Amino acid sequence: MHPSPESIALTPAPTTSGGVWRDLRDALRGTQHDYTRGPLGRAIFLLAVPMVVEMAMESLFAVVDVFFVGRLGSAAVATVGLTESLMIVIYTIAFGLSIGATAVVSRRIGEKDKEGAARAAVQVLALGALISAVLGIAGAVYARELLQLMGADAEVLATGTGYARVLLGGSSTVFLLFLINAVFRGAGDPAVAMRVLILGNSINIVMDPTLIFGLGPFPEMGLTGAAVASTVGRGIGFLFALRLLTKGSGHLAVKRRHLSLEPATMWRIASLSGSGTFQVALGSMSWIGLVRVISGFGSVAMAGYTIAIRVVLFALMPAFGIGAAAATMVGQSLGAKLPDRAEASVWAAARYNAVFLGLTGLGFFIFAPWIVGWFTADPAVVRVAAYGLRAIAVGFPLFALGMVLEQSFNGAGDTWTPTWINLFVFWLVQIPLAWVLAYRMGFDERGVFIAVSAAYSLLALVSAVLFKRGRWKLKHV
Numbered sequence: 001m002h003p004s005p006e007s008i009a010l011t012p013a014p015t016t017s018g019g020v021w022r023d024l025r026d027a028l029r030g031t032q033h034d035y036t037r038g039p040l041g042r043a044i045f046l047l048a049v050p051m052v053v054e055m056a057m058e059s060l061f062a063v064v065d066v067f068f069v070g071r072l073g074s075a076a077v078a079t080v081g082l083t084e085s086l087m088i089v090i091y092t093i094a095f096g097l098s099i100g101a102t103a104v105v106s107r108r109i110g111e112k113d114k115e116g117a118a119r120a121a122v123q124v125l126a127l128g129a130l131i132s133a134v135l136g137i138a139g140a141v142y143a144r145e146l147l148q149l150m151g152a153d154a155e156v157l158a159t160g161t162g163y164a165r166v167l168l169g170g171s172s173t174v175f176l177l178f179l180i181n182a183v184f185r186g187a188g189d190p191a192v193a194m195r196v197l198i199l200g201n202s203i204n205i206v207m208d209p210t211l212i213f214g215l216g217p218f219p220e221m222g223l224t225g226a227a228v229a230s231t232v233g234r235g236i237g238f239l240f241a242l243r244l245l246t247k248g249s250g251h252l253a254v255k256r257r258h259l260s261l262e263p264a265t266m267w268r269i270a271s272l273s274g275s276g277t278f279q280v281a282l283g284s285m286s287w288i289g290l291v292r293v294i295s296g297f298g299s300v301a302m303a304g305y306t307i308a309i310r311v312v313l314f315a316l317m318p319a320f321g322i323g324a325a326a327a328t329m330v331g332q333s334l335g336a337k338l339p340d341r342a343e344a345s346v347w348a349a350a351r352y353n354a355v356f357l358g359l360t361g362l363g364f365f366i367f368a369p370w371i372v373g374w375f376t377a378d379p380a381v382v383r384v385a386a387y388g389l390r391a392i393a394v395g396f397p398l399f400a401l402g403m404v405l406e407q408s409f410n411g412a413g414d415t416w417t418p419t420w421i422n423l424f425v426f427w428l429v430q431i432p433l434a435w436v437l438a439y440r441m442g443f444d445e446r447g448v449f450i451a452v453s454a455a456y457s458l459l460a461l462v463s464a465v466l467f468k469r470g471r472w473k474l475k476h477v
């Protein structure tokens with residue numbers, strides 16, 4: 001009996017040392033590859049490697065940023081934590097739109113409709129420009145009031161109002177950068193998105209210390225300098241990405257003929273993005289709830305929480321890249337009418353992610369005090385952050401599974417399933433559990449970290465049960 005063509009497509013390619021290096025080179029350079037055909041292992045590898053590098057660059061920025069800001073004291077670190085909690089609103093809407101962008105673009109590419117994919121890219125960027133402009137103006141005008149709403153004390157307000165005003169006011173740069181990179185990933189061009197983020201974050205990382213501390217000819221701007229560096233770096237990254245999109249540096253090229261608004265396409269993307277935004281909001285806004293819980297224990301607890309979460313994101317962002325690869329595979333495979341390939345790609349990506357995050361979590365658990373010591377010399381802050389890092393790292397293997405499954409639902413256009421999961425896990429379990437552990441059971445700030453680990457582990461288990469039912473295969477985008 002001869003194997004069917006689809007069974008061959010689902011079989012991982014034989015690996016040799018030469019083959020691995022060739023695939024690694026192709027993944028980092030970018031290659032014209034049909035992800036709906038050929039060995040599944042190579043397809044995931046070509047997508048995942050640049051996505052992991054891209055997300056690692058984002059993680060590196062977050063860690064470097066808090067490294068330099070940490071030299072300004074615990075009030076400055078607390079300001080970053082509170083402002084990032086406000087930026088979650090921006091990230092939420094941007095991620096919601098990016099879910100719709102990836103789902104629609106990847107489905108059109110899977111259908112071999114590059115013209116439709118290009119038109120979809122224009123619609124999502126137009127929506128993003130309008131929404132981000134409104135949010136940026138509101139953030140700049142009400143920066144101080146928003147910090148007060150988050151529970152900032154007088155010291156944080158004095159230190160961080162300028163930082164918050166610049167970062168919130170310039171948030172359209174990160175908003176549009178998210179969207180255009182989601183378009184590239186959906187089209188199967190993660191290497192392009194990777195190069196964009198390398199450029200933007202490299203500029204950011206170089207400008208951070210020069211503007212914070214006034215190195216060379218640059219003025220000493222203190223904490224506000226970190227916000228200026230972030231805005232400039234991301235803005236340049238977006239302009240570079242826009243040039244690559246119009247140039248046609250991968251599977252997708254936006255030309256003059258595509259530059260018109262299409263209400264039907266915009267509505268389709270907005271519908272997916274609306275539920276996607278609500279989904280992301282349920283998860284991301286829950287972090288604001290956690291900040292409110294932990295801020296009641298003072299600036300030391302808040303600073304330790306901020307450092308721990310930044311380090312955790314350093315690991316989770318690359319893992320998010322593997323999940324993004326699965327989402328692209330699902331969208332393109334469903335567009336090509338290959339649901340079995342879509343499902344197989346998800347479980348394969350989940351296995352890779354579990355190994356990656358499991359090993360990372362083990363390292364975090366063993367070396368937590370030394371890792372945290374890179375960011376602060378305050379022993380009280382080190383104590384809080386090290387405990388938090390260890391408590392969350394315990395759940396990393398299940399985190400890995402949940403991240404892949406949740407993004408795979410979205411890649412299929414099934415945005416409501418993870419939305420209901422997030423509502424249950426984060427709002428009915430995580431926040432109440434954090435409050436009870438912290439204030440009623442005597443765990444103090446430690447209760448917040450325990451609740452995070454428990455909630456994300458539960459998310460993975462619930463997602464696995466629903467994914468196996470297979471209803472996501474029937475979604476039309």
